[in-house]
Amino acid sequence: MSDVADLAAFHTLGPDGVPAVVLGLQERYGTAQLVWRNELGGLTFRLGDGPYLKWSPRPAAPALDRERDALGWLAGRHPVPALLDHGADDHAQWLLTAPLPGEHAVGDRWRARRSEAIAAIAVGLRAVHALPVDVVPAHRAGESWAARTPTGLGPRPPLTDPVVVHGDACAPNTLVSGAGAWVGHVDLGDLGVGDRWADLAVASLSLDWNFGEGHQPELFRAYGIEPDPERIRYYRALWELES
Template sequence: MSFPAAPPAVPPVVRRLAAGRPVQAVWANELGGVTFRVGPGAEFIKVARTGVFDFTAEAQRLRWASAHLTVPAVLDFGVEQDWAWLRTAGLPGVSAVHPRWVAAPDVAVRAIGVGLRTLHERLPVRACPFDWSAQSRLARLTAAGRANVGAPPPIDRLVVCHGDACAPHTLIAEDGNCCGHVDLGTLGVADRWADLAVATLSLQWNFPGHGWEAKFFAAYGVAPDPRRIDYYRRLWGPRISTQAKLDAAFGAEHASAVAVAGRYLCRSQASATPAF
């Protein structure tokens, strides 16, 4: 999915890493991070203001997951001036929300469901050093946030979760099958419904006009669990209200750049959410 005709400015660190190769902004998230394609797609560079992102965690998770799953290879990462950055090798395929697949939502939704099931089955829970449990996430909320979300339901099945299983993070090959996953910065062990709830929530935003949840659950191979879906969507909610903090911290220039770039469509409609 591309940006409009007026993309955000390219930070100096991206130009340095590109070393004269062409650079194109290809995505931005709601936290102000921007991803640039370098050259003909062989490399990607993610950047974000320091204090907003620490790509160390994502680099560690990508390197661990790469032994079991198709994910971007980490080439390098670091901090330069006021930018954190992560450079990865490109993968075949395009995002599930690329216009090609938005025009074929039945294919895209099946690929997302099958792809997430594959991720959950291939990543070894006992060997995973990363935690994304409800308890660890609740501990990072304010008291008001914890009270709003409540206590988690009993665990259905522990898996290694993607941690941000929104539709854009599934890559789809020419044949319509999932061929990889990206943006694994919060990957960790948790109940599988922590991913399933968010994945189906994102379908409402990325493939509007039709209820695709049933097809997703059929592709994944599980019946919907309304109680767990509701809980993990409420737990997801607190991460949505971060944009105002970023705008206040970095000013109108930052807000404008992100607005031009566009934000992920995976977000909650709830306007009143507790803060981290």
């Protein structure tokens, strides 16, 4: 995604219509409203004023397996949606999760209160990075894109301070209360262990898309860190390659 105008495409259902599982859940929870469509055809719906349904076609569906597991690892340790149900068939997988309080940090309210939103994003990232790394099982810690070492990007910066990384730290995945406080995170399918700059590089870049250019230094100040150009370059390139 390279332009704010591109966001419109991610609020369009596409040619395939509403999945059957969503239609069935409407009877219980209320009318489904499309929230997001990702580049791989995955759909997120809000059901009435209740839960969210994430639906992902195969072969992209394994990302939902990882997200389901991450919600379990973080339950009671970090504010993430509670998993209500999940399922799969030959064509797709889905997750049903309870809503968290607050709203995405890039809604209309936060375009007018950008400094508060950016501060909340920084608080949330510090909270993720403060989790003990063993919250992610050791055999799963390297599954995030942030831990991969593809060829062609040059040497990976040395990892001297491993932390839990969100893995998709774009600004919309931070939830903010009406008072401007960070209240939780969503979209955790790439949770892992790695360099905090994997999150910071992506989060700061996403501010350009959502708020316009010029806000990246504010995020680094709010987080309490000096920009590291080498790591920012590396992890943005890796994210573009792996996402």
